[in-house]
Amino acid sequence: MAPKRKFTVAFKLEVLKHATENSGEQTARHFNIDARQVRAWKKQKNALVDAAKLISPRRARIQGGGRRPVSEEMEATLSCWIQERRKRYLRVSRRMIQVKATELFPEMSDCQGENFNASRGWLERFLKRNNFSLRKRTTMAQSDARHSISKIVNFITYVNHKIAEKKMKDSDVIAMDETACWFDMPGQTTVDTVGVKSVTLKTTGHEKCHVTVALAAKGDGTKLKPYIVFKGGIREVKAVAAECNDVVLATSKNGWMDDSLTTDWLAKVVGRRLFGSERLLVWDSYRCHISQATKTEMKTGYRMQMAVVPGGCTKYVQPADVSWNAGFKAHLKQSYDAWLAEEGNKTFTKGGNMRAADKRTISRIPIPGPVPARAFRGYPRCL
Numbered sequence: 001m002a003p004k005r006k007f008t009v010a011f012k013l014e015v016l017k018h019a020t021e022n023s024g025e026q027t028a029r030h031f032n033i034d035a036r037q038v039r040a041w042k043k044q045k046n047a048l049v050d051a052a053k054l055i056s057p058r059r060a061r062i063q064g065g066g067r068r069p070v071s072e073e074m075e076a077t078l079s080c081w082i083q084e085r086r087k088r089y090l091r092v093s094r095r096m097i098q099v100k101a102t103e104l105f106p107e108m109s110d111c112q113g114e115n116f117n118a119s120r121g122w123l124e125r126f127l128k129r130n131n132f133s134l135r136k137r138t139t140m141a142q143s144d145a146r147h148s149i150s151k152i153v154n155f156i157t158y159v160n161h162k163i164a165e166k167k168m169k170d171s172d173v174i175a176m177d178e179t180a181c182w183f184d185m186p187g188q189t190t191v192d193t194v195g196v197k198s199v200t201l202k203t204t205g206h207e208k209c210h211v212t213v214a215l216a217a218k219g220d221g222t223k224l225k226p227y228i229v230f231k232g233g234i235r236e237v238k239a240v241a242a243e244c245n246d247v248v249l250a251t252s253k254n255g256w257m258d259d260s261l262t263t264d265w266l267a268k269v270v271g272r273r274l275f276g277s278e279r280l281l282v283w284d285s286y287r288c289h290i291s292q293a294t295k296t297e298m299k300t301g302y303r304m305q306m307a308v309v310p311g312g313c314t315k316y317v318q319p320a321d322v323s324w325n326a327g328f329k330a331h332l333k334q335s336y337d338a339w340l341a342e343e344g345n346k347t348f349t350k351g352g353n354m355r356a357a358d359k360r361t362i363s364r365i366p367i368p369g370p371v372p373a374r375a376f377r378g379y380p381r382c383l
Helices: 009-019 024-031 035-043 045-054 072-087 094-107 120-129 145-165 234-241 259-270 292-298 319-341 359-363
Strands: 173-182 210-218 227-231 248-252 279-283 304-308
Touching (some): 009 024, 009 045, 024 035, 035 045, 072 094, 072 120, 094 120, 173 319, 210 259, 227 259, 227 359, 234 248, 234 359, 248 259, 259 292, 292 304
Parallel strands (some): 173 279, 227 248, 279 304
Antiparallel strands (some): 173 210, 210 227
16 A cells, blocks of 8 residues: 655645646646545635645645544633643643543533543644643743842842942952752763663662752852862761862751851851951852851951842852853763762672762862853953
């Protein structure tokens, strides 16, 4: 059986143009098609012309062609239901659509047939007909950027005013942010042979274990020492800290920063300044940044003022979110892949399971060089 051929609107109009000067049989032989198709297209000539003008000449079907949905009323109701959930930033899965369609179908007045199976094929056609697709989450729901413009403008104005008022140099402006880094960082993709049934990636099974890394840099591009916070293991962290001069190590009960660690970061990374010009510390509104304990500590010989990035605006004006973290995480993942591929540098449990990288290995991962001046210099004058 010969495969079914598909003809575009442009091809059909070309056939009809040829048919105006020749018979239907001659046109059919010329284009190697069935004469019945020529007769059918003559009846659809006006619709084909409209489709070429309004839609696309490369389209195969005229508007309204093809198999009708089992219930247009149900599809309209289902589309409204999906849009209403997405406006509230609620998840809509393919399975949820199938279940909802099964519930709605018996209540519709234009049902085509008594039986309806919300099959996978129906679902694919419904999504295509109504311009829906399965999307991957891009970011957690936050306020619209347009609603943050006034806050961003006020923040930049405040920072520029402080820099001018205190005659601060670029080296007097410091930005800081914490980011979580996981003991296991397997990628989601890999190159493999086409057609392979199972694509497995090696891990240590510690995807939920993390450390906190506080990154900071000055406005002239100078990078301050990274501050790494581990969960527990006080004795081990102290032993590793004695061997590492390029980073500052600390520990907490949950592996996150708190008031005491923020005070420790100020003392060990930033350092006090009893004389000279004042400094400006730019960071977000994390609770330990704006706590009373931190504010009190900053008054004890640091000669430093604070500029807090407004909530919902960090991805627009905080250097770490805008430019640092992506490169830092990429470098960290590259180091993780190299460590995982090496032989003889790992330990295993009695059951034969690989242990995660220890604190010494993590602390010795080389951190990329100084922050590029273009990513920070003159902050926030570059905004």
